[in-house]
Amino acid sequence: MKEISPTIEPAMSQDFLHVSALDRIAWLHTGQAYIPDGEHVWRVWCEYAIVLVARLPEACLPESGNIAGSLVMFRTHTDEDFLHKIMVHPDMRGRRIGTQLMQTALRNTARSVLLTVDPENAAAVQLYQKFGFQIRRRIDGYYRPQEDRFLMAFEPEPA
Template sequence: MMRQLLPYTIRPMEPGDVQTVVAIDRLSFPTPWPASSYMYELKHRSRSFYYVLLRPTTDEVTPADQGWRRWLYGMIGLAGSSRVIGYVGLRERGQPTEAHISTIAIHPDWRGNGLGELMLLVALEQALELRFSTVSLEVRASNQVAHRLYRKYGFRFRSVHQAYYRDGEDAWLMAVEVDRDAYQSRLIRLRQALEARLGRQQPEPV
């Protein structure tokens, strides 16, 4: 899958993307995945689907080149030449009718532009293309921003996984049925609204 949405490109994740993906992971989560987990997903899982979001080719803006941020990016290997600014992972969960969003993140410098919503939309549309009927995910119990986004896309609370994360925080399991005509019509409207929002923006980091 290769998709162009306005100035952004979305394509399947490749092994060469993993270093940058892990760098974004470390900036996004208190318990990030190691590179070996991504490599395993890419190489050994026949029902895993991982995608990356690329910034526009004509945009040469890189993360702020100053102070601690410059030092940190150098330490974690986030090269300014990399175009990967976000990612999402989707995998079959237990039964062939359910897909699970295993991870989703946008580089901190590119947040607030609707790109996390874009990657969620990519995962949902891909689940439909692959003929999954349900999509689920886990989210930290404290992550109110993510809760609002997922509810916007029809996700509902299913259960609590106590002390799910390595730091002891609970996870909410949320899910949505995507194979209904009414939901697919809703998804089209949400996509149109997001496209309009992205089209009004100048693609650049904050």
């Protein structure tokens, strides 16, 4: 698949509906029930959290406002960042958009970054490890009784 070069930039408040649409589209392949965050929370995240978008220059993804991917992180009460979501439009997968989003986010933080991942998702665990994340601990029943997670952490290089 051909690599593309979107502009990776902070989301604007008005992007929240498009990012919310991408959130619904990006998870269709899992076959699991989508638990909506709601468009209202995307509005708040786009204004107050760290939300990056991969915006395409041409009008090829009208349903997501030409946003091909997005990443949302926010600061925790432990003064770490929590990577809540990274998602790529199904039509744009395999083009390194997720990699570009992750590299931009990690390059621009001086804090530890946490994320959770399904322990059964070996591909995702390995991918996060390639970015420098380490498994901090396993948490059984993280979301629901049958949904376990690894808590993984990335430690940036000291300044």
